[in-house]
Amino acid sequence: MENGKFGKYGGMFVSEVLIHALLELDEAFKKIYPTDEFQKEFHELLKDYGGRPTPLYYAKNFSKLVGFKVYLKREDLLCGGSHKLNNALGQALLAKKMGKKRLITETAAGQHGLATVMAGNICGLKTEIFMGIKDIERQALNVKKMELLGAKIKPIKTGAGVLKDAVSETLREWAACSRTTHYLMGSTVGPHPFPTIVATFQSVIGNEIKKQIFEKEGRLPNAIVCCGSGGSNALGAFKPFINEHGVRLYFVEGGGENLNAENSAAAFQIGSPCVLHGSIMQAIQDKWGQIKPSKTRAAGLNYPGRGPEISYLCEIGRVKACYAFDHEVFNAVKFICKTEGLIPALETAHAVAFVLNHPEEFHSDDIVIINFSGRGDKDIETILRFFYGFN
Amino acid sequence: MDLINEKFLELRDRKEGAHIAHIYYGDPNEEFSIKLVEILVKNGVDMIEFGIPFSDPIADGPIFQASCERALNAGITPIKCINGIKKLKDLKIPIIVTTYFNIPYVIGFEKFLEMIKETGAEGILIPDLPLEEAEPYLKMIREKDLHLILQVAPTTSNERLKRILMNASGFIYLISLEGVTGSKLRINPSILKLIKDIKAQSTIPIIVGFGISKKEHAEIIIANGADGIAIGSAYARIYSKDLKNPYRKLFEIAKLAREIKIGCINGYRKRL
Numbered sequence: 001m002e003n004g005k006f007g008k009y010g011g012m013f014v015s016e017v018l019i020h021a022l023l024e025l026d027e028a029f030k031k032i033y034p035t036d037e038f039q040k041e042f043h044e045l046l047k048d049y050g051g052r053p054t055p056l057y058y059a060k061n062f063s064k065l066v067g068f069k070v071y072l073k074r075e076d077l078l079c080g081g082s083h084k085l086n087n088a089l090g091q092a093l094l095a096k097k098m099g100k101k102r103l104i105t106e107t108a109a110g111q112h113g114l115a116t117v118m119a120g121n122i123c124g125l126k127t128e129i130f131m132g133i134k135d136i137e138r139q140a141l142n143v144k145k146m147e148l149l150g151a152k153i154k155p156i157k158t159g160a161g162v163l164k165d166a167v168s169e170t171l172r173e174w175a176a177c178s179r180t181t182h183y184l185m186g187s188t189v190g191p192h193p194f195p196t197i198v199a200t201f202q203s204v205i206g207n208e209i210k211k212q213i214f215e216k217e218g219r220l221p222n223a224i225v226c227c228g229s230g231g232s233n234a235l236g237a238f239k240p241f242i243n244e245h246g247v248r249l250y251f252v253e254g255g256g257e258n259l260n261a262e263n264s265a266a267a268f269q270i271g272s273p274c275v276l277h278g279s280i281m282q283a284i285q286d287k288w289g290q291i292k293p294s295k296t297r298a299a300g301l302n303y304p305g306r307g308p309e310i311s312y313l314c315e316i317g318r319v320k321a322c323y324a325f326d327h328e329v330f331n332a333v334k335f336i337c338k339t340e341g342l343i344p345a346l347e348t349a350h351a352v353a354f355v356l357n358h359p360e361e362f363h364s365d366d367i368v369i370i371n372f373s374g375r376g377d378k379d380i381e382t383i384l385r386f387f388y389g390f391n
Numbered sequence: 392m393d394l395i396n397e398k399f400l401e402l403r404d405r406k407e408g409a410h411i412a413h414i415y416y417g418d419p420n421e422e423f424s425i426k427l428v429e430i431l432v433k434n435g436v437d438m439i440e441f442g443i444p445f446s447d448p449i450a451d452g453p454i455f456q457a458s459c460e461r462a463l464n465a466g467i468t469p470i471k472c473i474n475g476i477k478k479l480k481d482l483k484i485p486i487i488v489t490t491y492f493n494i495p496y497v498i499g500f501e502k503f504l505e506m507i508k509e510t511g512a513e514g515i516l517i518p519d520l521p522l523e524e525a526e527p528y529l530k531m532i533r534e535k536d537l538h539l540i541l542q543v544a545p546t547t548s549n550e551r552l553k554r555i556l557m558n559a560s561g562f563i564y565l566i567s568l569e570g571v572t573g574s575k576l577r578i579n580p581s582i583l584k585l586i587k588d589i590k591a592q593s594t595i596p597i598i599v600g601f602g603i604s605k606k607e608h609a610e611i612i613i614a615n616g617a618d619g620i621a622i623g624s625a626y627a628r629i630y631s632k633d634l635k636n637p638y639r640k641l642f643e644i645a646k647l648a649r650e651i652k653i654g655c656i657n658g659y660r661k662r663l
Contacts, residue, residue: 003523011524012521012523012524013492013519013520013521013524014449014519014521015449015450015518015519015521015542015544015566016518016521016541016542016543016544016546016547016555016566017450017544017545017546017566017569017570018546019521019544019546019547019551020544020546020547020548021546158453158456158460159446159447159460164447168447168448168449171449172449172450172451172452172570172571175450175569175570175571176568176569176570176571176574177569178546178569179546179569272497273496274493274496274497275491275492275493275496275519276447276493277447277449278449278519280496285493285497287497288468288469288470288494288497288498289445289469289493289494289496289497289498290445290446290463291446291447291493292446
């Protein structure tokens with residue numbers, strides 16, 4: 001990685017107004033992150049507040065049904081209910097040490113917004129969350145949680161009222177207040193240095209997986225399967241394994257209803273290289289370079305772009321880009337509820353769905369790890385509506 | 392000599408500051424945009440920033456966001472925009488093409504430059520292409536005899552300012568505020584100091600933009616040494632109030648354009 005570039009992807013494509021803030025952040029991260037003081041504070045928070053390490057659970061019933069060993073990395077057990085807290089705590093701590101007074105961010109499923117206000121409260125920083133009106137509607141529980149914790153929610157009505165529009169609006173807000181405010185980017189997207197910072201904070205997931213699987217199996221896994229759009233839970237899990245070439249890495253996008261450009265969020269299938277939200281990445285766009293809205297039932301995967309590093313890793317073939325359709329995802333929810341008694345987030349269920357529907361990818365002596373990135377409380381209504389047609 | 396330089400020399404002779412108007416082409420339709428530019432030019436606009444609409448204009452405020460959205464919904468494409476520039480040839484004024492980097496990136500940057508050059512436009516301004524990302528293209532742009540208009544902001548460090556000025560061409564675009572286009576402008580000492588800092592290091596003309604909406608803005612900014620102002624959202628705000636028949640608003644737009652130009656003239660004369 002050179003100047004925030006991963007192959008042709010990445011970079012710092014923002015207005016001159018924001019350059020100083022990105023350079024300041026880059027410098028602060030390089031200086032503060034490696035210090036003993038920061039590491040101690042960060043890891044204590046992850047452990048005592050967040051509940052890390054999260055368990056690596058051997059899913060016996062699941063394994064028996066698919067015919068190979070499946071482990072679930074239980075990020076759903078992290079405080080807040082998803083992997084998002086790893087990054088939020090790291091960045092909030094960094095922002096505080098940089099002397100910032102306020103955090104702004106965007107959220108779609110609400111998990112990142114929730115993690116941000118939790119981290120903001122711990123660090124004594126005010127929090128404002130930008131959220132598309134459509135997402136506010138379908139993630140009502142998380143909106144209530146964020147409000148209860150004291151976050152200010154700013155509804156975004158522009159565009160389709162979803163994550164893409166909320167990211168644009170947060171970037172605009174940041175241009176007006178970057179001297180005092182930190183944009184707590186929630187995924188491995190955006191201009192440099194965000195993709196690197198977020199991946200670094202999330203790599204705690206992969207580091208734990210490596211240690212835990214050696215303890216349990218005495219060897220590396222054969223495959224790691226993660227859902228994603230921007231790529232933060234996936235890169236977090238993949239990072240320590242990128243140079244372990246025996247470990248197959250699968251990235252599962254939101255396939256939506258079908259792979260028609262109007263009905264999907266599978267940017268690796270129907271997208272192309274694009275400059276969006278400050279960096280070059282794989283994204284869904286028309287032939288003239290206008291960004292198209294993505295579509296999937298999982299709000300957290302409903303972003304048209306893939307972060308620069310995951311775009312690069314898929315391009316060079318180190319990570320395999322896959323997808324799961326909405327109906328497969330809902331069936332995967334049902335499956336995991338029955339076999340393991342766990343209600344996954346719709347996002348997480350994409351990874352489960354891929355494993356269930358692609359037996360050709362796995363062998364009977366494989367050890368497969370699914371990053372179980374979040375729990376499904378927030379999606380209960382959507383799930384019930386899908387199966388029973390009522391709330 | 393190129394039209395931008397020529398225009399600044401001409402304005403200096405006339406003792407006037409430059410009045411640059413930014414429009415998004417195709418909002419709400421192509422015919423109106425052509426008419427709008429004609430009216431602006433007849434009423435004291437010296438150069439046009441010709442905007443190619445983009446779906447996610449992150450440096451633009453709500454007025455220009457709506458402008459892009461309307462134009463795209465009405466079916467505008469970069470090719471239609473480029474053909475639109477050709478229709479403005481008879482006005483004989485410098486045109487700077489403004490768009491977000493993804494548009495030329497997808498078309499192919501060199502091909503895009505060639506298409507722009509062919510229309511007779513003088514330069515390009517890409518708000519999400521800061522100097523570092525523009526560097527690989529600087530030579531290509533020069534060879535095509537086009538200007539890349541670079542921006543500086545109140546947040547730009549002295550060291551960056553120096554590097555940006557070394558690579559600046561045509562004019563330097565000074566972003567007047569921390570924020571997006573169409574924000575409320577309060578002219579503060581830091582802007583006036585930035586104008587002085589630039590003048591101390593370079594002879595390149597300085598255009599100040601973002602948030603300019605009235606005569607007084609233009610007057611103060613130019614009296615303090617800037618060579619002109621860029622204004623856009625203030626014009627779009629007027630016609631977006633009557634989208635059924637935006638032509639009815641052209642009179643009001645012409646009036647504002649004349650006032651802004653008076654500000655540009657008064658400001659310049661106060662300098663002398």
